[in-house]
Amino acid sequence: MIRLLIFAILVLALGYGFSWLADRPGDLSLVWEGQLYQTKLIVAAAILIAIVAAVMIVWWFVRLIWTSPYSVTRYFRARKRDRGYQALSTGLIAAGAGNALLARKMAARSRGLIRADQEPLINLLEAQAALIEGKHDEARQKFEQMANDPETRELGLRGLYLEAKRLGAHEAARQYAEKAADQAPYLPWAAQATLEYRSQAGRWDDAIKLLDQQKVAHVVDKATANRQRAVLLTARANDKLESDPTGARDDALAALKLVDDFVPAALIAAKALFREDKVRKAASILEQVWKAQPHPEVGRAYVRARSGDSVLDRLKRAERLEAIRPNNVEALLLTAKAAMDAGDFAKARAKAEAAARIDAREGAFLLLADIEEAETGDQGRIRHWMAQALRAPRDPAWVADGFVSEKWLPLSPITGRLDAFEWKAPFGQIDGPVEEGSTVSVDAALKSLPPVREAATATTAAKPSSPKVASPAADTYVMELEPAVAKPASSPSEAAPKPAQQGEEPRPFFGGAPDDPGVKDRKLEPEPKTRLKLF
Secondary structure: OHHHHHHHHHHHHHHHHHHHHHHOOOEEEEEEOOEEEEEEHHHHHHHHHHHHHHHHHHHHHHHHHHOHHHHHHHHHHHHHHHHHHHHHHHHHHHHHHOOHHHHHHHHHHHHHHOOOOOOOHHHHHHHHHHHHHOOHHHHHHHHHHHHHOOOOHHHHHHHHHHHHHHHOOHHHHHHHHHHHHHHOOOOHHHHHHHHHHHHHOOOHHHHHHHHHHHHHOOOOOHHHHHHHHHHHHHHHHHHHOOOOHHHHHHHHHHHHHHOOOOHHHHHHHHHHHHHOOOHHHHHHHHHHHHHHOOOHHHHHHHHOOOOOOOHHHHHHHHHHHHHHOOOOHHHHHHHHHHHHHHOOHHHHHHHHHHHHHHOOOHHHHHHHHHHHHHHOOOHHHHHHHHHHHHHOOOOOEEEEOOEEEOOOOOEOOOOOOEOOOEEEOOOOOOOOOOOOOOOOOHHHHHHOOOOHHHHOOOOOOOOOOOOOOOOHHHHHHHHHHOOOOOOOOOOHHHHOOOOOOOOOOOOOOOOOOOOOOOOOOOOOOOOOOOOOOOO
16 A cells, blocks of 8 residues: 555656646756757757666566566475475364374375475374374473474473373473473463472472462462462461461461451461460451351360360350341251250250251251260250251361361362362262162151250150050151051141150150160050961
8 A cells, every 4th residue: 555655656656747847938058069059958868767667677677587586486385385385284273172193194295295394293293103103202392392482482382391201200290380380380281280289399489489480471360369368378377376476476467368258268377366365366266267257266266265164164255246137047056055055955955956057067967966876865856956957968178189187288189189178068068869769868858857846845755555656757767677566647637746745855866766665565555456367
């Protein structure tokens, strides 16, 4: 476009010049070697321009002849290069599709048409073809050649890193990843792998420094960088907790500033503050984290903040946490355990039953079994709650890649991934109701649970001669153990609990009668009529 505009301007300038000369006629006289040459001015200008144009044409023609060998060579070279790039493109597509034969064929054709030092993608194509064919030694040689070339160094290091990971050579993989991260910190795979390797080695300072470089290079977003930095600071604080409680406290508090509801950081900060006798500040931190995310470890640390507190003081602290997050399963279970330790079994039972109604899981039923054992020691009732716990979903725990840990860890022991642990229910629990005819299900037990207030006055003391049960769910359970004794209730009135005998202390039973119906008294029970059956 610019060249066309310049050409138009030149034509207009020449036209304007000729019109200007035509409007101003004159003669041009030239004396050369004693002779006088005289012509019009406009004719002289036209002759001069024609001579200039002729010289330019002659120069272009001479230049064309002079450079024709190079032009012909360049033409055939470009054609050959185009064919080579076409073969390279076809080979890469074939390698991506898994066609090793075509990829190897196109790699050989590309190498014959293009020199490898001019196009490094030929080495990549040959390496990919070797990987498809299973020739890993040849592929590693190609990746080493690419790692030595500044243009393909990053690609070669990644190939060597993946090959080392495949062979299980973790030390070699770590060296390749660190070399790539040092030369190119903007590579996400190298930075993440180096971060995990440094974390596995306990080099928390180097890991935090590398994470800061990633954040500056915009390799990770701000939220992810803050989360990972909080994890690294918490891990470093955990290592410092025994030797340097002050440093552990500072690191844990810095982690809480980045992630305000990070439970492991709050626990480490509280432990460090407890050692410095700053109980009030530690309790404040635990309360803030509890308000955002109720966690049983936070609750236990808060309840046992003072080692010299009595069981009643711990119960009061548990009730304070329950007041912060009412109708929460963790708060109810925490209060129930504290009440059981304090000997207040009525409150412990009521809180545990409320927790079981909200979330019928293993821990709630185990706690009810503990309360029953501590209060009455009734083995039938204890076995009933243990059966419910066996079928109930498991309690949440620290889980990473299918591995369940008793405590939080910064890295997954399976894959070495940073910040892999999550507080959730482990896999493998049984969800939903069980099949008909098997042991009692959690859903059936929950349907038969009486309200907490009514449980305080309900009684289940059955007569020795009557094996009747308190709920259909419990009836099913009894029928499985004693099929010759227990019979299903024919009406709701038969399944209702009978009042306690006079002088016997009423005791509620949350969920039905125990699984042991006792021994039948034949004196108080009429003999069943028998009939002779021929068939």
